[in-house]
Amino acid sequence: MKLHLLHTNDLHGHLEHWDVIRTFLIDRQDTYRNLNEPVLTFDIGDAMDAVHPMVEATQGKVMVDIFNEARYDKVTLGNNEGLNFTKETLAALYQAADFDVIIGNLRDGRTQEPLPWAKPYDFIEVDGLQVLVIGLTAPYQTYPLNGYLIQMPDYALGEIFKQTHKEQSADLTILLSHLGIRTDRKLAQQFPELDVILGAHTHHVLVDGEEVNGVMLGAAGRYGEFVGEMTLTYDAPKHNWSIEAKAHSIEQLAERYKLPVQNDRYRAKGEAYLAEKIISTQSPGLYVQELSGQHSFIHFALEAIMQETNLDLAVLNSGLFLSDLPEGHVTAKQIHEALPHPMHLAVIEMQGWQLLELLEEMDSQAEDLLYQMINGLGFRGKIFGELVWSGISYHDVSQNWSVHSRPIETDAIYRFATVDHLWFLPFFPSIDRYGQPELRFPKFLRHVVQEHLNTLYTD
Secondary structure (H helix, E strand, O other): OEEEEEEEOOOOOOOOOHHHHHHHHHHHHHHHHHOOOOEEEEEOOOOOOOOOHHHHHHOOHHHHHHHHHOOOOEEOOOHHHHHHOOHHHHHHHHOOOOOEEEOOOEEEOOOOOEOOOOEOEEEEEEOOEEEEEEEEEOOOOOHHHHOEEEOOHHHHHHHHHHHHHHHOOOOEEEEEEEOOHHHHHHHHHHOOOOOEEEEOOOOOEOOOOEEEOOEEEEEEOOOOOEEEEEEEEEEOOOOEEEEEEEEEEHHHHHHHHOOOOOOOHHHHHHHHHHHOOEEEEEEEEEEOOOOOOOOEHHHHHHHHHHHHHOOOOEEEEHHHOOOOEEEEEEEHHHHHHHOOOOOEEEEEEEEHHHHHHHHHHHHHHHHHHOOOEOOEOOEOOOEOOOEEEEOEEEEOOOOEEEEOOEEOOOOOEEEEEEEHHHHHOOOOHHHHHHOOOEEEEEEEHHHHHHHHHHHHOOO
């Protein structure tokens, strides 16, 4: 008996390759079913990234729709789904899904029970064989802030195996792993019950798979640049599987189906939806290049996050701001283009001497960071840019830092607002060492800026 697995991961809302991906998936499904060979289709998380205007405009619904269209069977959650959308939003989205959500290490933070709109694992009967499918996601420490209880992958997997061993034996066990390649290799060594790990999170590509301790690992990179496939052949007398894995490049598939490699027909539609939403009718005009004054975009954003957090100190980096906002009418499309980052606000508390250490870290790296290329960790721009404070300044004559024109007191407590991006980056270890960051969910930076603009400058 042959079983075929098709898998995608880390699409991050990149739909420019979707026509090719969908064509391949449906073609493969139809081909194998015509041969009476079962086929299962999976996504391994981080599909819903609101950097894409259609994902933003539909709050992720477009991804559910296209997965339904391509006949997915099971999906698991990545950190983008789990941290950038509320539980209520996901519950509403997945009500329309023709596929199951499988997530074994994320629970409701209040009840500590499995999520009502998902399953920790599932058995699928395939030609009389029992296929066990488990899903796990990266254990970010920020999950409790979004109302979840997160479990470490090895603990959760052990508990699932204890439970499933009581229910029935599995002829094949597949892990949908949004955990990263290093964790996948570790789990393959730790859990001999596993047969297949379909991986994600670290955007790795395993062109021909990778076998670890008898477990076949597969992964298909990022952004739909590859699509994964495995063919499993079951030897009934020996009760074992032989597995072949392949990651198909999108260029090869586009050539096979005579389709353009890039054709994002969803982007224009999403932009049109966002353009219809008027945020402000009397905007003063906010400009990226102006780092001070009434038309400074970054200073307006600093005011917005201080208002949101009820603080009087804040810092942001200028590289976050990708385009200007015009004078007069401003739409949700323009704000999304200017601030596409899925970043939450963070409140940092430090003693004065700790804040001085952070300021020294920032000052010593200012020149290097000005044109430092940045990728990931919630950042969707190009360069880091310049750090701009509101409420904190440096005096060249006295060579001292001050807060609202007063010298920083070493034993005093200071709280300032920023974005989680500055905490996640490796440049400022003082934030993690001393700061006790408090993240604010569920709004992104752009949503806070949008609300502030709407409040101040709308008829």
